[in-house]
Amino acid sequence: MREKYMKKILTIFAMLLVYTSVSMASAPFSEFKIGYQDPADAKAGYIFGLNIGRMIDESLSWSFEFNYFQKTYRKVTNVADIELPSGITPSQKELELQYKTYIIPLFLKLNLENQLGYKGPFFLRASGGLGWEMVWNSEDNYLTRIHSTRFYNGFGWEANLGVGIQISSSANLFVDGVYNGSKVKRNAKSNAEGLPTWEELDLSGFGIRIGVSIIGFGW
Numbered sequence: 668m669r670e671k672y673m674k675k676i677l678t679i680f681a682m683l684l685v686y687t688s689v690s691m692a693s694a695p696f697s698e699f700k701i702g703y704q705d706p707a708d709a710k711a712g713y714i715f716g717l718n719i720g721r722m723i724d725e726s727l728s729w730s731f732e733f734n735y736f737q738k739t740y741r742k743v744t745n746v747a748d749i750e751l752p753s754g755i756t757p758s759q760k761e762l763e764l765q766y767k768t769y770i771i772p773l774f775l776k777l778n779l780e781n782q783l784g785y786k787g788p789f790f791l792r793a794s795g796g797l798g799w800e801m802v803w804n805s806e807d808n809y810l811t812r813i814h815s816t817r818f819y820n821g822f823g824w825e826a827n828l829g830v831g832i833q834i835s836s837s838a839n840l841f842v843d844g845v846y847n848g849s850k851v852k853r854n855a856k857s858n859a860e861g862l863p864t865w866e867e868l869d870l871s872g873f874g875i876r877i878g879v880s881i882i883g884f885g886w
Contacts, residue, residue, distance in 0.1 A: 714736040766806055
């Protein structure tokens with residue numbers, strides 16, 4: 668019931684953004700980001716993002732943000748050291764276990780930028796977004812010869828607060844603090860007692876992004 672309610676809110680939010688963009692939007696903009704994210708139930712790692720949208724006025728804009736997170740864990744064992752006549756001693760290694768986690772969050776966002784001081788180069792940034800998050804976790808166990816992939820998905824939200832500096836007439840450099848809130852699920856079913864069960868993965872956590880925003884570049 669909660670997910671159906673949130674999906675309705677997301678649909679209404681999307682329709683409002685589309686209406687606003689058609690009736691009021693002016694210049695397009697694009698943001699390219701790279702940063703660090705620390706999900707609660709996954710290893711921390713680097714995240715890459717693209718945020719594209721349109722200005723509503725000189726401070727307010729709407730956008731669609733695509734993010735990509737990947738983290739790899741490998742268990743490698745040292746089998747033997749090889750001593751060669753040349754005097755070098757390379758090691759022979761074997762890969763026993765490898766996990767790869769891919770996270771793709773998609774958000775519709777509202778963004779606000781306010782200049783600090785009178786015509787100064789610095790400005791304050793804030794934004795919030797609603798969306799959907801997807802997770803693929805692949806396991807390659809070469810000892811047991813088990814190869815499997817788990818897929819999770821669910822509603823998510825994001826809040827950003829940061830500062831920027833104007834580096835040209837159409838480009839800004841920025842640093843944002845980010846909080847991502849999401850719990851994704853899979854394998855929903857009922858157990859032998861008839862109780863609903865599922866697997867849940869908590870992606871909530873803080874992160875940081877740095878990037879560049881270009882006004883007039885986008886769609």
